[in-house]
Amino acid sequence: MSAAEQSTQQKKFNMDTVANAAVTPDTELPWAELGLKQNEFDEVVKVLGRRPTAAELAMYSVMWSEHCSYKSSKNHLRQFGDKVSEEMKKDMLVGIGENAGVTNLGDGWAVTFKIESHNSPTMIEPYQGAATGIGGIVRDIISMGARPVAVMDPLRFGAIDHPDTARVIHGAVAGIGGYGNSLGLPNIGGEMVFDSVYQGNPLVNALAVGVMRHEDIRLANASGKGNKVVLFGARTGGDGIGGASILSSESFDDTKPSKRPAVQVGDPFAEKVLIECCLELFKGSLVEGIQDLGAAGISCATSELASNGDGGMEVELTSVLLRDPTLTPGEILMSESQERMMAVVSPENIEAFEATMDKWAVEYSWLGEVTDTGRLIIKWDGEVIVDVDPRTVAHDGPLYDRPYARPEWQDALQADTFKSSEAGANLPSTGAELKAALVELMASPNMCDKSWITNQYDRYVGGNTALASPDDAGVIRVDEKTGMGVALATDANGRYTFLDPYHGAQLALAEAYRNVATSGAVPMAVSDCLNFGSPEDSDVMWQLAEAIRGLSDACLVLGVPVTGGNVSLYNQTGSTPIHPTPVVAMLGKFDDVDRRTPSGWRADADGQALYLLGTTFDELDGSEFANIRGHLGGLPPKVDLAAEKTLGAILINASRDGMIDSAHDLSEGGLGAALGEMALRFGVGARVALDDLCERDGVDAFTALFSESQARAVVAVPRSEEVRFNDMATARQFPVVRLGVVDAASNSLEVQGQFDLDLNELREAHEATLPKYFG
Amino acid sequence: MPRIVVDVMPKPEILDPQGKAIVGALPRLGFTAFSQVRQGKRFELTVDGEVTEEILAQAREAAEKLLSNPVIEDVVNVEVVAD
Amino acid sequence: MSATELPLIGDYSTPAAALSGARIGVVTFPGTLDDRDAARAIRMAGAEAVSLWHGDADLSNVDAVVIPGGFSYGDYLRAGAIARFAPMMSKIVDAANSDAKLPVLGICNGFQILTESHLLPGSMIKNDHLKFLCRDQVLRVENNTTAWSNQYAQGEEITIVLKNQDGQYVADEKTLDALEAEGRVAFSYVGWNPNGSRRNIAGITNAAGNVVGLMPHPEHAVEAGFGPDHTGTDGLGFFTSVLTHLVGGQK
Missing domain, CATH: 3.90.650.10 (PurM-like C-terminal domain)
Structure with missing residues (x-):
C-alpha cells in the first residue's frame, strides 16, 4: 500500500459522513474556532435539518465569513444596484455579483475590471501577500473570459519614517512587480499614501482590467446535466487554510492566541501559463462555465458554480491533486492554494480540453459532474461528506444590520479647522515662504x-500602453485597428473621508472621474474597494454606511454605474481603525487613444x-x-x-x-x-x-x-x-x-x-x- | 527515501549581489563577526529505491548540465543523504 | 487571425503577404511575455511574423528568428536555463551555426537563453541593486555591421526600453577583452549603467554577426505613442536591419 493510499484509508476511517452526522447529533464541533457565531451555527443546523459534517462546517464557516458573504455591508451595498438609471444600464453587460462586471465598448468589444483588497495577507508577509493579490484579481478577470491587459495598485502604508514601513513597502512593491511583471501585464498606475493610521494595517489594493469580444463573455455557472467538472492549474496544498474566514472576521488582538493562517505563496509562472491556457479554452469554446479559486477555494468554486447553474453538482474529493497528501477533506475544501481554476466541460469537449492542458503542461483532474438534483454532493472515496443546497452556502449567508451612529467626536473634529488651529498659524505669505512651502510639499x-x-x-509590455503613472490615468489601447481604448484611475482620500464619510467618498469618485476625463476619456463605470475598520464598532459602521450612501448617490448624478468591487473590513490596529478609505476605480473610454492628453x-x-x-x-x-x-x-x-x-x-x-x-x-x-x-x-x-x-x-x-x-x-x-x-x-x-x-x-x-x-x-x-x- | 543533495555556488570571482546585500544587513542586526556571505543553491533529488553508482553519476551530470551554469556557478558538492 | 479574434499568444501570424516577403520567427516558451510585441515590431518593419512553439522542432522556413523576453519557466532555476533544452532551441542553435548563418536576435530573456545555449559568451546575474528596473535607456551602437544593427550609424545613440531583474552581464576578463578587441560588443549603456553590467555591455554579437543578444527591448520602441516617453521609435532599426541583411545576403 502506497503512502497516499494509506492516507486515504486513514482519513476514511475518521471520516465524518452525512450518515454519521445524522446519527450523532450531539458531537461537539469547533464552529467558534472556525469563526462562526452561535446564531450562525444554529442557522446552519436549521438549514441542514441536522448537525453539519466537519467538511460542511468548513464550507459554511468560510463562505459565511465577512470576506465571502459581505454580511455586514450587504444591506448597504444594495444601493449600488438600486440607484441606477436606465442610461447607466445601457452599456453594462454584466453587473455586480459575477467575478467582475463587464462594460460594452462598442464594435463588439467589452471590458471587464475589478479592484480588490489584499490587506491582511500583506501585513503578515508583504511580498507574497501583495503578489497573490495581483494573482487573485487577474484570475477574476480571466474567469470572465477576458484577456487581462493591465494592472494597477493603490497602496497605503504607515509613516514613512517608521522602521516597519520599509519592510512592508519593499516586500509589497517587489511582490506586485515580481508577480505582475512575470504575467506580462503592464502596471499603469495606482496610488501611494503614507499615514500612521495604516501602520499596523497597510492597504494593498489591486486592480486588473481585461478585454474580450462579446461572444467570449463567460459566467461562473454549472449547467447541463452530465457536464463534467474539472479542477486545473496548481495542486492543492495547505495554503491559507481558513484565511478567508479567520483573517477577515477577527481583529489582530495581541491578547488572543494567534490564529493567523499559513501565507499563500504565489507562482506567477503557473498563472501566466494558466492565462494562455484559459484563453485557448475560450477560443475553442471548450468550457461551459468557469470560476477561479480564490478565498475559500473549492468551497467557494463548487457552491457558486452549482448555485448559479440550473441543477446540482456531485464531486469526488479524493480526485483533487494534492501537493500535501496529509490534508483532511475540510482542509482541501478551504485551501487557498493559488493559480487554480474550476471549469464545467461538456462530454464532447473533454478530449480537446485535455489536449489544451497537455499543450501548456497544466495539471488537471476530473472531479465530478453537473446533476439535476439541486444539491451539491461532495464525496470522499464514495462516501457522502457534504450534501447541501449550494445556495445556502454561496448566497444565503447571514445578514447583519449592524448598529451605527454618528460618532460623538465627529462634531469636534469638524469644528477644528486648519486656519483656526495652532498648526494653521503663521502661514506662508511672502514669495520666499511660498516657494519654500511648495518645495516642502x-x-x-x-x-x-x-x-x-x-x-x-513593467509599464511597456504588450505595446498598448498610451499613458501610465505619473499621468492622471493609465491608458491602454484595446483595438489596434481603430485605436479604441480605455483609461483607468484609482483614487481615495482617507483624511477627507474621516472628516466627512458621505462627502469624502464622493470626493474619491469625483477625483477618479476628473482624472479619467483629464486624460481625455469618457468615464463609463466604477469598481470600488471599501477599506474600513471593524463593523462591530458603531462609529466605523456609520463611516461605512455614509460612504456607501455618498458614493451611490454621486454615481447616480455622474451617470457611472458600480459594476463590482470588494469590501475589506476589520482594518485596524488593536481597537484603532484606519481612516475610512473607499478606493474608487474609474474606467473611461477613448474612441482613439491617440487623442489622450x-x-x-x-x-x-x-x-x-x-x-x-x-x-x-x-x-x-x-x-x-x-x-x-x-x-x-x-x-x-x-x-x-x-x-x-x-x-x-x-x-x-x-x-x-x-x-x-x-x-x-x-x-x-x-x-x-x-x-x-x-x-x-x-x-x-x-x-x-x-x-x-x-x-x-x-x-x-x-x-x-x-x-x-x-x-x-x-x-x-x-x-x-x-x-x-x-x-x-x-x-x-x-x-x-x-x-x-x-x-x-x-x-x-x-x-x-x-x-x-x-x-x-x-x-x-x-x-x-x-x-x-x-x- | 534517499535523496541526492547537489550544492551550487556562484564562482568565487563572480560578484554575488544577494550575498553582498546580506553581508551589509548582518552588522545592522548586531552580527559583526562575518566578513563575507555568498548565497548558493541546494537541490534535493529524491530517488525511489537505492542510489546506485549509475544514478549518482546521472546526478553529477545533471548538476553540470542543468542545475548549474559553468560560466557563473560551480557544483561544489554532490552527495547522498539517507533519511 | 480573423478581425474579431483577440491575438492569442502563440498565434499571431499575419495571413497577408508582407512587404518584403521575409518570414521572421518568434519563439514562444511557457512564460514568454514579449512575443506579441516582437511580432508587432516585425510587422511594422514590413516582414511576416511567424509563431514558433518551443516544443516543435520545425523552423517553418523562417529567414530569421527573434527570441523574445519574458520569464521562461519562471526563471526559477536560472534565467533561460530550462528553455535552452527545448527542441526548437536545438534547431535554432544548429541553424545559427550552419553555413546559412540564420540571423538570431535574443532580447532580455532571449539573450539569457542564447548565453545558456552557448551561442553567445558570458551570462547574466541579478542586477547590482537587486531590484527589477523599468526605464527608458540610452544605448550606443558599438557595432553597426551585424545582421541586427546595420541600419544604425556607428556610435549612434538610441533610446529604447530597459526592464529586467537579472540584467547584469558578466564574463571572465579574457572573454571581455576578446569581445572588445573583436568589436563584438554591439551595444553599450550610455550615461548610467543600470544593472552593474561589466564594461557597460548592453548587448553582444557572435563573430559572424548573425547572432545578437541584448538586455534592453527594441520591440517596445517601434510605434510612436507606445514607446519610450510615448514618442520613441528607435528600436525599429533592429528589425529593418535584418530585412536589409536578408535582401543583401543570400536572398
Whole structure:
C-alpha cells in the first residue's frame, strides 16, 4: 500500500459522513474556532435539518465569513444596484455579483475590471501577500473570459519614517512587480499614501482590467446535466487554510492566541501559463462555465458554480491533486492554494480540453459532474461528506444590520479647522515662504516622485500602453485597428473621508472621474474597494454606511454605474481603525487613444497658454498642506458634481478637438502641486501669475496655491486654439482664468511677483524622498 | 527515501549581489563577526529505491548540465543523504 | 487571425503577404511575455511574423528568428536555463551555426537563453541593486555591421526600453577583452549603467554577426505613442536591419 493510499484509508476511517452526522447529533464541533457565531451555527443546523459534517462546517464557516458573504455591508451595498438609471444600464453587460462586471465598448468589444483588497495577507508577509493579490484579481478577470491587459495598485502604508514601513513597502512593491511583471501585464498606475493610521494595517489594493469580444463573455455557472467538472492549474496544498474566514472576521488582538493562517505563496509562472491556457479554452469554446479559486477555494468554486447553474453538482474529493497528501477533506475544501481554476466541460469537449492542458503542461483532474438534483454532493472515496443546497452556502449567508451612529467626536473634529488651529498659524505669505512651502510639499511623502515604486513595474509590455503613472490615468489601447481604448484611475482620500464619510467618498469618485476625463476619456463605470475598520464598532459602521450612501448617490448624478468591487473590513490596529478609505476605480473610454492628453507640457509646447478651469475656494482642511503641518480637522472641500460633469465634458471635448495639448487635474496639493508636476513631467518651465485668479475668487496667493478645491484642472492651450477654447468654456458657463505661458527657455516655474523656482531644485527635492527612506 | 543533495555556488570571482546585500544587513542586526556571505543553491533529488553508482553519476551530470551554469556557478558538492 | 479574434499568444501570424516577403520567427516558451510585441515590431518593419512553439522542432522556413523576453519557466532555476533544452532551441542553435548563418536576435530573456545555449559568451546575474528596473535607456551602437544593427550609424545613440531583474552581464576578463578587441560588443549603456553590467555591455554579437543578444527591448520602441516617453521609435532599426541583411545576403 502506497503512502497516499494509506492516507486515504486513514482519513476514511475518521471520516465524518452525512450518515454519521445524522446519527450523532450531539458531537461537539469547533464552529467558534472556525469563526462562526452561535446564531450562525444554529442557522446552519436549521438549514441542514441536522448537525453539519466537519467538511460542511468548513464550507459554511468560510463562505459565511465577512470576506465571502459581505454580511455586514450587504444591506448597504444594495444601493449600488438600486440607484441606477436606465442610461447607466445601457452599456453594462454584466453587473455586480459575477467575478467582475463587464462594460460594452462598442464594435463588439467589452471590458471587464475589478479592484480588490489584499490587506491582511500583506501585513503578515508583504511580498507574497501583495503578489497573490495581483494573482487573485487577474484570475477574476480571466474567469470572465477576458484577456487581462493591465494592472494597477493603490497602496497605503504607515509613516514613512517608521522602521516597519520599509519592510512592508519593499516586500509589497517587489511582490506586485515580481508577480505582475512575470504575467506580462503592464502596471499603469495606482496610488501611494503614507499615514500612521495604516501602520499596523497597510492597504494593498489591486486592480486588473481585461478585454474580450462579446461572444467570449463567460459566467461562473454549472449547467447541463452530465457536464463534467474539472479542477486545473496548481495542486492543492495547505495554503491559507481558513484565511478567508479567520483573517477577515477577527481583529489582530495581541491578547488572543494567534490564529493567523499559513501565507499563500504565489507562482506567477503557473498563472501566466494558466492565462494562455484559459484563453485557448475560450477560443475553442471548450468550457461551459468557469470560476477561479480564490478565498475559500473549492468551497467557494463548487457552491457558486452549482448555485448559479440550473441543477446540482456531485464531486469526488479524493480526485483533487494534492501537493500535501496529509490534508483532511475540510482542509482541501478551504485551501487557498493559488493559480487554480474550476471549469464545467461538456462530454464532447473533454478530449480537446485535455489536449489544451497537455499543450501548456497544466495539471488537471476530473472531479465530478453537473446533476439535476439541486444539491451539491461532495464525496470522499464514495462516501457522502457534504450534501447541501449550494445556495445556502454561496448566497444565503447571514445578514447583519449592524448598529451605527454618528460618532460623538465627529462634531469636534469638524469644528477644528486648519486656519483656526495652532498648526494653521503663521502661514506662508511672502514669495520666499511660498516657494519654500511648495518645495516642502513636493518633497513630502504623499506628494513626492513615485518612480522608486513605478520603475519596479513593467509599464511597456504588450505595446498598448498610451499613458501610465505619473499621468492622471493609465491608458491602454484595446483595438489596434481603430485605436479604441480605455483609461483607468484609482483614487481615495482617507483624511477627507474621516472628516466627512458621505462627502469624502464622493470626493474619491469625483477625483477618479476628473482624472479619467483629464486624460481625455469618457468615464463609463466604477469598481470600488471599501477599506474600513471593524463593523462591530458603531462609529466605523456609520463611516461605512455614509460612504456607501455618498458614493451611490454621486454615481447616480455622474451617470457611472458600480459594476463590482470588494469590501475589506476589520482594518485596524488593536481597537484603532484606519481612516475610512473607499478606493474608487474609474474606467473611461477613448474612441482613439491617440487623442489622450498627457499630464505635462513638452518643450515644443513653448508659448502655449496655461489656463485654470474651475473656482478656487479657501479649502485647506484635510489638505496635504495641513497634513505636513500635522493637522487633521474641519470639513473637506465641497463636492460639486454638476461642476465635475461640466469640467469633464470640457476636458473630453477639448482633447477630442485638439484644443489642449496637456492637462492635469487639481487634487491633493492644489494648484501649486499641479503646476510643479506639470513642469517636472518633461522638465519644461512656465511663467504664471496668480493676480487674476486671486482677484476673481477672493483668495490670497497661499490659498490659490495650496487650497484643494474640487472640479479644477490646469490645461495648456496652443495659441491658435485660445479663442475656441475660451468660447467653449464661456458657452458652458464654466469659470476659466488665464494663468500664464509655457516657457521652454526658462527651466523654472516662475510665479510672477512671488518666486522663481528652479526646476532642478524642485526635481531634486521631489525625487529624493523615497530613495532616502528606502534605498 | 534517499535523496541526492547537489550544492551550487556562484564562482568565487563572480560578484554575488544577494550575498553582498546580506553581508551589509548582518552588522545592522548586531552580527559583526562575518566578513563575507555568498548565497548558493541546494537541490534535493529524491530517488525511489537505492542510489546506485549509475544514478549518482546521472546526478553529477545533471548538476553540470542543468542545475548549474559553468560560466557563473560551480557544483561544489554532490552527495547522498539517507533519511 | 480573423478581425474579431483577440491575438492569442502563440498565434499571431499575419495571413497577408508582407512587404518584403521575409518570414521572421518568434519563439514562444511557457512564460514568454514579449512575443506579441516582437511580432508587432516585425510587422511594422514590413516582414511576416511567424509563431514558433518551443516544443516543435520545425523552423517553418523562417529567414530569421527573434527570441523574445519574458520569464521562461519562471526563471526559477536560472534565467533561460530550462528553455535552452527545448527542441526548437536545438534547431535554432544548429541553424545559427550552419553555413546559412540564420540571423538570431535574443532580447532580455532571449539573450539569457542564447548565453545558456552557448551561442553567445558570458551570462547574466541579478542586477547590482537587486531590484527589477523599468526605464527608458540610452544605448550606443558599438557595432553597426551585424545582421541586427546595420541600419544604425556607428556610435549612434538610441533610446529604447530597459526592464529586467537579472540584467547584469558578466564574463571572465579574457572573454571581455576578446569581445572588445573583436568589436563584438554591439551595444553599450550610455550615461548610467543600470544593472552593474561589466564594461557597460548592453548587448553582444557572435563573430559572424548573425547572432545578437541584448538586455534592453527594441520591440517596445517601434510605434510612436507606445514607446519610450510615448514618442520613441528607435528600436525599429533592429528589425529593418535584418530585412536589409536578408535582401543583401543570400536572398
